[in-house]
Amino acid sequence: MKSIQIQRLKAPVPPELSTMTFSAYRHLLEMQRTSRHPTDGDQKQIDPWALGAWHGDEPVGLLLAELPVDDPENVHLLSVFVQPDHRRRGIAEALIRETEEHFKPTKRRHLSAIYTTGKPGVACLERLLARRGWDPPQGRTLSVRFTPEAILESDIMLERRLRAQRRGLEIIPWSEVTAEDIAALRRSDEEAPWIAPFLAPWRFDRNGFDPSSVAARFRGDIVGWIITHRISFDEVRFTCGFIRRDLSRRGRLMPLYYAVLQALKPTPCSHVTFVTPFCYPEMIGFIRRRLAPVSEFVGETREVHFELPEA
Numbered sequence: 001m002k003s004i005q006i007q008r009l010k011a012p013v014p015p016e017l018s019t020m021t022f023s024a025y026r027h028l029l030e031m032q033r034t035s036r037h038p039t040d041g042d043q044k045q046i047d048p049w050a051l052g053a054w055h056g057d058e059p060v061g062l063l064l065a066e067l068p069v070d071d072p073e074n075v076h077l078l079s080v081f082v083q084p085d086h087r088r089r090g091i092a093e094a095l096i097r098e099t100e101e102h103f104k105p106t107k108r109r110h111l112s113a114i115y116t117t118g119k120p121g122v123a124c125l126e127r128l129l130a131r132r133g134w135d136p137p138q139g140r141t142l143s144v145r146f147t148p149e150a151i152l153e154s155d156i157m158l159e160r161r162l163r164a165q166r167r168g169l170e171i172i173p174w175s176e177v178t179a180e181d182i183a184a185l186r187r188s189d190e191e192a193p194w195i196a197p198f199l200a201p202w203r204f205d206r207n208g209f210d211p212s213s214v215a216a217r218f219r220g221d222i223v224g225w226i227i228t229h230r231i232s233f234d235e236v237r238f239t240c241g242f243i244r245r246d247l248s249r250r251g252r253l254m255p256l257y258y259a260v261l262q263a264l265k266p267t268p269c270s271h272v273t274f275v276t277p278f279c280y281p282e283m284i285g286f287i288r289r290r291l292a293p294v295s296e297f298v299g300e301t302r303e304v305h306f307e308l309p310e311a
């Protein structure tokens with residue numbers, strides 16, 4: 001029987017291996033300094049790092065990681081994949097072990113990974129990392145994916161309730177928000193901070209946004225937004241949604257979601273992905289109670305860490 005060989009990948013990476021990671025990460029296999037999501041305006045520079053597994057001449061597994069340029073102690077695993085015919089032979093474990101061995105004698109001894117639950121491989125990976133002494137996984141965000149129709153036709157979007165939630169708000173396409181609006185928004189937030197720092201719109205629209213993105217005005221001021229991005233031909237991600245806290249009660253963000261979903265209706269978008277950090281418990285409660293029952297996928301993103309002992 002042929003043995004398994006594991007090798008550090010250098011450009012050019014064999015094309016068979018590039019199908020073994022998520023399409024959003026394929027550009028990393030050029031093995032050149034870049035960012036994780038360059039088309040989303042991600043500025044954080046990283047160096048890709050990868051191991052391939054071969055059975056004879058056949059590439060059978062890939063582990064892809066990133067080395068953050070401004071963070072010299074971290075290695076972030078992005079994906080691990082083994083061809084179905086070669087699973088349960090310890091290849092994933094060998095890929096992880098080799099990664100640990102490679103970084104042990106270096107300064108980069110903090111390993112981490114973020115992944116989404118829901119697929120059978122994930123439970124297998126969690127067991128594998130636990131066996132190797134990694135810390136227990138922690139929940140980070142809750143993701144749901146649904147069809148625009150499933151939400152528009154559900155009782156979440158009752159016209160009567162939406163009318164009440166919309167009162168006083170003017171909902172406009174994000175593309176109609178002017179540079180003066182943004183300058184005023186920044187000024188008011190600098191004077192008395194009210195925008196959740198992680199949800200400021202300028203973090204998300206600088207390298208483009210989907211035309212379905214919307215803003216809400218209240219008494220002339222921009223007070224809320226939903227910035228969306230098209231992540232594939234037929235899928236849109238709700239990347240950031242926020243409304244001023246004094247207006248956020250009683251589902252005032254709901255008419256903005258409605259406006260986005262209406263804008264998506266005539267487009268080829270058949271799926272919407274929605275991700276919320278666990279640090280927003282009200283939103284998490286809403287997703288679990290209301291969105292999850294009409295969603296086609298519900299998953300958690302989890303993170304897991306491991307501090308490598310010094311060699």
Ligand SMILES: CC(C)(COP(=O)(O)OP(=O)(O)OC[C@H]1O[C@@H](n2cnc3c(N)ncnc32)[C@H](O)[C@@H]1OP(=O)(O)O)[C@@H](O)C(=O)NCCC(=O)NCCS
Nearest residue numbers: 079080081082087088089090091092093121122124125127
């Ligand atoms: C998750 C994944 C990478 C695991 O790859 P793998 O090579 O099968 O993993 P391993 O062989 O190292 O370990 C898998 C299991 O096989 C068992 N195993 C390993 N060698 C074995 C052997 N010789 N005989 C029998 N079982 C064996 C392991 O104990 C482990 O069992 P467990 O799931 O009960 O803990 C693979 O299933 C996969 O590619 N899935 C799709 C992608 C994915 O979900 N990736 C994870 C998120 S990015």
